[in-house]
Amino acid sequence: MDYFQAILIAIVEGLTEYLPVSSTAHMIFTSSYFGIQEDDFVKLFQVSIQFGAILAVVVLYWKKFFDFRKINFYIKLACAVIPALVLGKIFDDKIDAVLGNPIPIAIVLIIGGIVLLFVDGRFHTPTVAHEEDISIKKAVTIGFWQCLAMMPGTSRSAASIIGGMQQGLTRETAAEFSFFLAVPTMLAVTTYSLFLKTYEVSQLKGYELLTQSPDNLKMFLVGNIVAFIVAVIAIKFFIGIIKKYGFKPWAYYRIIAGVILLAYFSLNK
Structure with a gap:
């Protein structure tokens, strides 16, 4: 992977991490289309540049994240993230096995789009309009919904937003809690x-892969900076879209993109 490819993947990550379209799927498709070799460093890079996207949420919602008087906010996030930590560890190897095959991921992208179409017209009577009104029980339930995104192509954002709306949250509140939970x-x-993870081919830890060469470390830093800048723009854009149009634009996008990608990768096996 060269610097241009690293920046391209970081742009894709920043654009799609908080949209209900699956950032993992888009990074895999981008890597496949541009012939980026799926070695251990590329796998690490695709995950580690999420750190830049994390910072985008913290910066945009800094008043929320650094208001230490509201301890319940931190408790809810801690409880909500537990299901993903436990199940993610259990299914880590199985998730890695799917990441190398874009065809089932394209299928999941299509299915997720169809689900979003139904979701948009399903929850008409939200009862929770503010994060402060989300109970710990609701937070944990949303955390379990988020676990659906362990299947690449599902979208962590889509799963947690749908879970939030199923728990009575408004679209905007569900989207914002999804950002916080991320x-x-x-x-x-x-x-x-x-x-902690030892990569299968190199038998190295992630930080050892980063320090293996100066270029690896530079690409990691550049990738996180790019992902941060693009994610800030994407978050503001997404909130505006769901307020005005709901989730239908993203549903149609997923279906169209999934069909195109399924056809492309089926013909280019």
Whole structure:
């Protein structure tokens, strides 16, 4: 992977991490289309640049994240992230096995789009309009919904937003709680990938892959900076879209993109 490819993947990550379209799927498709070799460093890079996207949420919602008087906010996030931590560890190897095959991911992209179409017209009577009104029980339930995104192509954002709306949250509140929940979730995933996980081919830890060459470390830093800048723009854009149009634009996008990608990868096996 060269610097241009690293920046391209970081742009894709920043654009799609908080949209209900699956950032993992888009990074895999981008890598496949541009012939980026799926080695251990590329796998690490695709996960670790989520750190930049995490910072985008923290910066945009800094008043919420650094208001230490509201301890319930932190408790709810901690409880909501537990299901993903436990199940993510259990299914880590199975998730890695699916990442190398874009065809089932394209199919999941299509199915997720169809689900979003139904969701948009399903929940008409939300009862929770503010994060402060989300109970710990509702937060944990949303955390379990988020676990559906362990199948690449599902979208962590889509799963947690649907879970939030199923729990009575308004569209905007569900989207914002999904952003908040992304911070501990992706921080845990990034930490695990960098310091705890041993990569199968190289038998190295993530930080050892980063320090293996100066270029690896530079690409990691550049990728996180690019992902941060693009994610800030994408979050503001997404909130405006769902307020005005709901989730239908993203549903149609998923279906169209999924069909195109399914056809492309089926013909280019």
